[in-house]
Amino acid sequence: MTFTSDLQDFAQMLSCAVDLMERGTYHHGQKVAYIAKGIYEHLMAKEAPANLIITSYIHDIGISSFEDKERARQFFANKQILRSHCVDGASLVESVDILKPLKPIILHHHTNYSDIDKYEEGIPIEAQIIHLADRVDVLINPERYILDQVDDIVDVVLKYRGTMFNPELVDAFLDLSVKESFWLDLTNEYQHAYEHIVFPSVNMKMDMEDIYQFSYLCAKIVDRKSPYTAEHSQRIAGIATALGELCDMDEQDVYFLELAGLLHDLGKLAVPEHILLKNGKLSEAEYRIVKQHPYYTYCLIDRLKIMNKVRDWAGFHHERLDGSGYPFHLKGDQLDLGARVMAVADIVGAITEDRPYRPGFEKRETLKILWEQVDKNLIDGDVVSILAKHFDDVIYSGIKSKVVV
Numbered sequence: 491m492t493f494t495s496d497l498q499d500f501a502q503m504l505s506c507a508v509d510l511m512e513r514g515t516y517h518h519g520q521k522v523a524y525i526a527k528g529i530y531e532h533l534m535a536k537e538a539p540a541n542l543i544i545t546s547y548i549h550d551i552g553i554s555s556f557e558d559k560e561r562a563r564q565f566f567a568n569k570q571i572l573r574s575h576c577v578d579g580a581s582l583v584e585s586v587d588i589l590k591p592l593k594p595i596i597l598h599h600h601t602n603y604s605d606i607d608k609y610e611e612g613i614p615i616e617a618q619i620i621h622l623a624d625r626v627d628v629l630i631n632p633e634r635y636i637l638d639q640v641d642d643i644v645d646v647v648l649k650y651r652g653t654m655f656n657p658e659l660v661d662a663f664l665d666l667s668v669k670e671s672f673w674l675d676l677t678n679e680y681q682h683a684y685e686h687i688v689f690p691s692v693n694m695k696m697d698m699e700d701i702y703q704f705s706y707l708c709a710k711i712v713d714r715k716s717p718y719t720a721e722h723s724q725r726i727a728g729i730a731t732a733l734g735e736l737c738d739m740d741e742q743d744v745y746f747l748e749l750a751g752l753l754h755d756l757g758k759l760a761v762p763e764h765i766l767l768k769n770g771k772l773s774e775a776e777y778r779i780v781k782q783h784p785y786y787t788y789c790l791i792d793r794l795k796i797m798n799k800v801r802d803w804a805g806f807h808h809e810r811l812d813g814s815g816y817p818f819h820l821k822g823d824q825l826d827l828g829a830r831v832m833a834v835a836d837i838v839g840a841i842t843e844d845r846p847y848r849p850g851f852e853k854r855e856t857l858k859i860l861w862e863q864v865d866k867n868l869i870d871g872d873v874v875s876i877l878a879k880h881f882d883d884v885i886y887s888g889i890k891s892k893v894v895v
């Protein structure tokens with residue numbers, strides 16, 4: 491079995507996922523990629539390299555809360571906040587072989603030009619470009635007509651030419667800034683120009699191990715938002731994989747189930763921490779916000795185009811056989827075996843986990859809850875009986891599931 495995908499698609503997906511921490515409309519990572527590509531190509535008169543584009547998409551993966559995302563959007567952001575997400579982001583990419591070379595770029599994407607001498611190893615030009623592109627994007631005020639604010643943005647950038655920003659890059663940016671189309675592309679809501687960046691002609695295919703590692707990175711980014719369930723996605727992936735094997739699913743489907751497990755809560759990045767970490771019952775309004783998450787998971791994975799099974803199995807994990815689940819209210823035949831396995835894996839994973847307000851349920855209680863749900867036609871009885879037969883093995887797989895260091 492072989493399966494490949496494009497790194498660009500995964501990087502764009504992760505970029506959109508991280509930007510959900512801004513109510514889903516801001517597209518910061520993609521805009522930074524667009525500006526950075528423009529600056530590089532104007533300066534070097536050649537196509538921007540893959541590492542500049544990919545890092546632009548994922549440069550902010552170290553940000554783990556709405557609050558820090560908001561703070562990083564201030565032009566004069568607190569240095570400590572900026573530094574800490576650079577360090578966290580750099581350490582996150584270490585576990586993904588294909589992203590490892592981007593580490594120094596992520597680490598220095600907020601390092602000022604005047605501080606470059608402090609770093610013996612130097613600062614990659616890509617980091618300096620992303621730094622400028624990032625600050626240009628945060629200077630844009632979405633409330634104002636874009637062409638009315640170009641002079642103000644240019645003035646600020648010019649003021650920090652040689653201190654915050656590399657002067658050569660500022661000059662390239664100034665040349666670009668005279669084109670109305672550059673700004674209109676950036677803010678065009680009808681046709682997102684930045685979504686159509688042509689990927690440099692570099693072979694950046696991901697093999698199955700790369701895809702696994704990238705999905706594991708996504709799982710870590712989601713799970714680090716909630717310390718109580720720090721390995722939830724990884725556990726669900728392990729449980730779903732074990733259940734899929736026991737249900738005689740083929741090797742490729744079991745692999746897709748593992749990816750679906752790792753990615754199933756990616757949309758939770760759209761849920762603010764005060765709701766995600768609330769110690770107690772959610773209000774109805776809060777629950778409505780939580781209910782968005784499988785929808786966003788579905789949309790994010792849909793961007794990958796070729797992983798429709800992963801998209802469905804991850805996006806349908808809160809659907810129920812009688813149609814009472816969310817967000818699509820699918821029922822019966824519309825939910826295939828993979829979706830049924832994921833739904834059971836997510837429930838069993840969640841109720842056997844310790845939470846701050848209750849310890850994890852034991853085997854007997856867990857199975858009792860699951861059978862009650864089978865009786866109400868919410869989840870699949872065949873999957874639950876296979877789980878019941880192999881409970882310890884399945885739960886154990888959830889705990890020991892693969893760890894990529």
Ligand SMILES: [Fe+2]
Binds near residue numbers: 562599624
């Ligand atoms: Fe940043």
Ligand SMILES: [Fe+2]
Binds near residue numbers: 518549550562
């Ligand atoms: Fe940023």
Ligand SMILES: [Fe+2]
Binds near residue numbers: 783
């Ligand atoms: Fe969920």
